[in-house]
Structures are given as C-alpha cells and as structure tokens.
Amino acid sequence: MSSTFPPLRWDVFCRVIDNLGDVGVCWRLSRALAARGQQVRLWMDQTEALRWMAPGALEGHWPGITVLPWNDEGDGAPPYGQLPRSDVWIEAFGCEPPQPFIAQQRALWPADQAPVWINLEYLSAESYVERTHGLPSPLMNGAGRGWTRWFFYPGFTPCTGGLLREADLLQRLDGFDAQAWRQTAAPAAAAVTTGRWFSLFCYEPPGLPWLLEQLHSAPDAVLCVTPGRAQAAVAQWLGSRPWPSAWPVRPWVDQPRFDEMLWACDLNVVRGEDSLVRALWAGQAFVWHIYPQHDGAHHAKLDAFLDWLDAPPDLRAFHAFWNGSGGEPPPDLSAARLQDWAEVARAARRRLLAQTDLTTQLLAFVAEKR
Numbered sequence: 001m002s003s004t005f006p007p008l009r010w011d012v013f014c015r016v017i018d019n020l021g022d023v024g025v026c027w028r029l030s031r032a033l034a035a036r037g038q039q040v041r042l043w044m045d046q047t048e049a050l051r052w053m054a055p056g057a058l059e060g061h062w063p064g065i066t067v068l069p070w071n072d073e074g075d076g077a078p079p080y081g082q083l084p085r086s087d088v089w090i091e092a093f094g095c096e097p098p099q100p101f102i103a104q105q106r107a108l109w110p111a112d113q114a115p116v117w118i119n120l121e122y123l124s125a126e127s128y129v130e131r132t133h134g135l136p137s138p139l140m141n142g143a144g145r146g147w148t149r150w151f152f153y154p155g156f157t158p159c160t161g162g163l164l165r166e167a168d169l170l171q172r173l174d175g176f177d178a179q180a181w182r183q184t185a186a187p188a189a190a191a192v193t194t195g196r197w198f199s200l201f202c203y204e205p206p207g208l209p210w211l212l213e214q215l216h217s218a219p220d221a222v223l224c225v226t227p228g229r230a231q232a233a234v235a236q237w238l239g240s241r242p243w244p245s246a247w248p249v250r251p252w253v254d255q256p257r258f259d260e261m262l263w264a265c266d267l268n269v270v271r272g273e274d275s276l277v278r279a280l281w282a283g284q285a286f287v288w289h290i291y292p293q294h295d296g297a298h299h300a301k302l303d304a305f306l307d308w309l310d311a312p313p314d315l316r317a318f319h320a321f322w323n324g325s326g327g328e329p330p331p332d333l334s335a336a337r338l339q340d341w342a343e344v345a346r347a348a349r350r351r352l353l354a355q356t357d358l359t360t361q362l363l364a365f366v367a368e369k370r
C-alpha cells in the first residue's frame with residue numbers, strides 16, 4: 001500500500017514482562033509500520049517467541065524491520081554506539097528505552113530538536129483513555145531530561161488511538177475458507193463433525209472446567225487447544241483420562257495463522273489484549289480471559305469493555321463467570337447462541353471499521369508533533 005506519510009526511521013522498544021502480548025503487539029506494530037514504508041528497528045530483550053510468531057524476523061528477512069537485542073548495560077558501546085539518528089521512538093507499555101541509547105541519540109540531535117517519543121499504552125475501554133490519549137509528559141530526569149514523551153492509547157472509540165488493523169484484513173477475511181482450514185488443521189475431527197468449533201487460548205480461567213465438561217460430553221464439538229498454558233490447563237483437567245480426539249492441540253504458529261484459527265471457529269476463547277482485538281476482527285463469538293491484576297483492576301476494565309461491546313446479559317454473565325467475578329454460565333452453547341454472540345462481535349467490528357486504524361493515527365500523530 002502506498003503511504004501518504006514520509007518514510008521515517010523508528011525505534012520500537014519491547015521489554016517482555018511475561019506471556020506473549022508484549023512481543024505480539026510490538027511485532028504487529030512493526031509490521032504495520034513497515035507496510036507503510038517506515039524503517040523500524042525493533043529492540044527486544046527476549047526474542048524466542050518471535051521464532052514462531054514471525055519466522056525469519058530474527059534473521060532479517062522482513063523488509064523494513066531489523067530486530068536488535070535490548071542491552072541495558074551498553075554505556076554508549078555497540079550496539080548503541082554507532083546507530084544513526086532515528087525520528088520516532090515507541091516504548092511499548094512504558095518500558096523506557098535504555099539510558100545509554102538515549103544518551104547516544106541525544107548527542108546526534110541539535111539542542112532545539114528531539115525525536116517524537118511515544119509511550120504506547122495498554123488497551124482499555126475505560127473512560128480515562130479518551131482523557132489521557134495524546135497528552136505530553138515532560139521528562140525531568142535521565143538522559144532525556146527536557147524532552148517530551150507523549151501518551152498514545154489504543155482504544156475502541158474515535159477519541160482514542162484506535163486498534164491495529166492491516167489494510168488487507170477484510171479482503172483476507174472475505175477470501176477465507178473455514179471448511180478448508182478445518183480440514184487442514186484437524187482432518188480427523190473435521191471428518192466426524194460438522195458441528196461447533198471452539199478455540200482455546202487462555203491462562204487458567206475459573207470457568208474453564210465448566211467449558212471442558214460441556215465439550216467433553218458433546219458429540220459434535222471440536223476444541224482447538226493452543227500450546228503452553230491452555231494445553232497444560234486442559235491436561236490438568238483431564239487428569240488420567242485420555243486426550244479426546246476431537247481436541248486437537250495446535251502447534252505454535254505465526255500471527256496470520258493464529259488469526260485464521262479465530263476466523264475458523266464458532267467460539268474463540270482469547271486472553272490478553274492482542275488476541276482480544278483479533279477476536280473482534282474475526283467477528284465470531286468469543287469470551288475474553290482478561291489478564292488478571294493483583295489489585296483487581298481488571299474487573300473494571302472488563303466491565304468497560306463489555307459496556308462498549310453492548311454485550312447482552314447472557315454474554316456479560318458468561319464473562320463474569322469465566323473470569324471468576326460472579327456471573328453464571330449460559331444454559332447452553334448452542335449454535336444459535338453462538339450465532340447471536342457472533343452478531344454482537346460483528347456489530348462491534350462495523351463500529352471499529354468506521355474508525356481510523358492505530359497505524360494511520362500514529363503516523364498522523366508523529367507528523368503533527370515533528
């Protein structure tokens with residue numbers, strides 16, 4: 001896609017706290033920027049997940065993107081020592097670029113100029129997001145003293161930074177053949193059922209035993225289990241019982257293949273923030289296992305999201321139940337109910353499609369601040 005924004009040099013900083021979301025969001029953003037003609041240096045302190053999420057990324061096979069090791073110690077030595085100046089810095093989730101990097105870059109800027117420095121924040125539908133999106137935060141300390149960092153909040157409404165959405169997303173969705181995917185992904189299961197397909201990407205949600213109980217006794221349900229914690233949680237629930245043949249365990253796959261699993265299933269169990277966004281784009285029924293926070297802040301975040309989603313009472317109650325904050329499971333997970341919930345997701349998707357995507361907003365924001 002041709003870009004109306006001039007090509008700039010970007011540094012994206014990703015510090016992996018836990019799980020896969022930090023890598024997932026930073027990689028999607030880097031790809032989106034590169035697709036708009038931008039040059040990206042992606043700094044990461046843990047890169048193992050990129051091997052399957054974005055094969056070839058570490059080997060430099062993605063035009064426009066260079067993945068580099070995060071080095072807190074650097075002290076002006078390589079890798080920071082010889083870097084050319086960059087125009088935009090993105091620190092994901094407030095991870096703070098390393099001081100040696102800031103010092104090295106500062107020396108390359110005239111006293112009255114600076115890079116556009118952005119803190120890409122967590123995704124939330126809470127009202128503070130609209131109030132704080134785009135606000136400046138002057139730096140008081142460290143090598144960046146006197147410079148400004150800007151808050152950029154992703155979000156679900158026009159007054160926020162929007163969501164990551166590839167330019168060809170709808171075209172790919174339109175051309176997607178769910179039956180063909182099912183036959184390739186789980187041929188044995190596809191051969192015996194034309195029923196409901198579920199995908200499971202979760203931590204250990206309180207509602208999981210209930211779901212597994214439902215599906216274990218259902219002759220027409222396929223459950224695509226993702227590797228890692230979801231698979232471990234299912235194994236623990238099964239105990240000594242054999243693994244059901246209709247519950248295929250998926251391999252780790254790259255992001256486009258992960259997205260396709262969500263397009264192909266009738267109900268997607270998702271977690272974190274990137275897979276939630278992908279569930280919305282999929283336009284199928286979903287239940288979100290929100291990343292739990294120790295202070296319980298995730299309950300308000302979940303409520304705000306369900307409000308924005310216009311979730312009907314049964315879907316709201318299911319989310320509360322799923323996340324262990326009261327609520328009840330639905331009386332069933334019939335095809336008709338899943339269809340109703342898919343309509344909710346599609347209505348939300350229509351609202352989102354009428355808004356500007358995150359990358360375009362970010363490019364415009366940077367153009368305005370330079």
Ligand SMILES: Cc1cn([C@H]2C[C@H](O)[C@@H](COP(=O)(O)OP(=O)(O)O[C@H]3O[C@@H](C)[C@H](O)[C@@H](O)[C@H]3O)O2)c(=O)[nH]c1=O
Pocket residue numbers: 017018019020021022023024025052053201226227251252253254255256258271272273274275276291
């Ligand atoms: C299972 C699987 C996942 N993925 C990708 C999709 C997503 O980009 C990524 C998962 O990211 P999330 O959905 O965000 O879930 P997560 O739970 O892994 O990440 C979380 O990390 C915490 C630190 C954050 O605070 C949370 O908000 C959240 O982002 O993994 C694949 O590409 N292939 C796969 O096979």
